[in-house]
Amino acid sequence: MRSSTPRQPRADQAAGVPVSSRTRKRKMPTSADVAKVAGVSQTAVSVALSGRSGSARISPATRQRILDAAAKLNYVPHKNAVALRRQESMVVLFITRPSRIEPFGQVIPHVLTTAASGALAEHGYSVLVTQPEELAGGGRALTALIQRLQVDGVLYDSPDGPEVMNAIASAGVPSVMLIRPVETGNPSPSVVVDPQPGMAAAIDHLGLLGHRRIAYVGREGPHPIDRHRLACFQAALAQYSGHQLEESIFLVRDYSIQAGEQGAERALTHNERPTAIITSSDGLTLGVLRYANENKIQIPYDLSLISFDDAVVADLYPPITSISQPFAECAAAAVELLIKAIVDGQSVHDQLTLPTQFRVRSSTGVPSNFICYPQGAP
Missing domain, CATH: 3.40.50.2300 (Response regulator)
Structure with missing residues (x-):
């Protein structure tokens, strides 16, 4: 037997709020929604929003229409889905200096990896850090590691010259060297400092x-x-x-x-x-x-x-x-070179040179035996 007591209206009903607004969770826009608004296929949306031309060609006008539709819908491609379509891991391997150097010597690697991590994060990439001596088997093991991790690129600040460079080249991924100038015959781009x-x-x-x-x-x-x-x-x-x-x-x-x-x-x-x-x-x-x-x-x-x-x-x-x-500027510049190589799908052979700066502090002064010579004296 049902109660004859009349049901009281909810507060939101009394306020005139539509049922759909309070019960239906807002749906996140999809690439299909963008395609519908722009009047194109989902393939065209994928090509336009990936930043690559690929095998599918779309006109500048169509690309702009897709971008406008995505902006209107507040649609942002999920970076993992984009990476999967591109067959990318969105991970970069950073090979840093050996840990056998003295503790103070780890400051420079820390500055470089921290700056590189920040710059890579802005592009949606994560970073893995390793050191050459962690790999038993030398260059061959490094090549195998790069291929097993399926990283998209390599940054390296390791003094262990040809073996490391050859191992990276054998892995077939884009790479950029930090601080150290490129040796003769090494095709990798680099960011160097001019003393x-x-x-x-x-x-x-x-x-x-x-x-x-x-x-x-x-x-x-x-x-x-x-x-x-x-x-x-x-x-x-x-x-x-x-x-x-x-x-x-x-x-x-x-x-x-x-x-x-x-x-x-x-x-x-x-x-x-x-x-x-x-x-x-x-x-x-x-x-x-x-x-x-x-x-x-x-x-x-x-x-x-x-x-x-x-x-x-x-x-x-x-x-x-x-x-x-x-150091921080070097790492950021190296990331930009690497991202360019990854996105363009072709190697770059640039060597970017950054200048040193001179900073005066308290450890320099007039020598104790200083003699003030007359102007023009030797």
């Missing part, structure tokens, strides 16, 4: 302060980066337009703090003791600082010090004057 602007500014700075003997502590060996930094140091000294400058060069085995200490000891116990030192890395700078502290050498009063890298030395005491590498 010359920062080095020239550093020499000018020391010359104007009154320094005449300037030492260079850098890594020995045939690597093009080391050769280039040393060559820029020597060229900047030769091109300095002020008083004559004397150079002394002390090469060490690597970029470690211990190597920096050894380089500082050789430089500062030399018969012609320099009043300023320029190092080729932050690690060597830390070694010079340690040697100076242990031997009561005050910076900048007894010795001016300039670092190359500027990854970890700005917050030391004293803050170190530096030739600064644009």
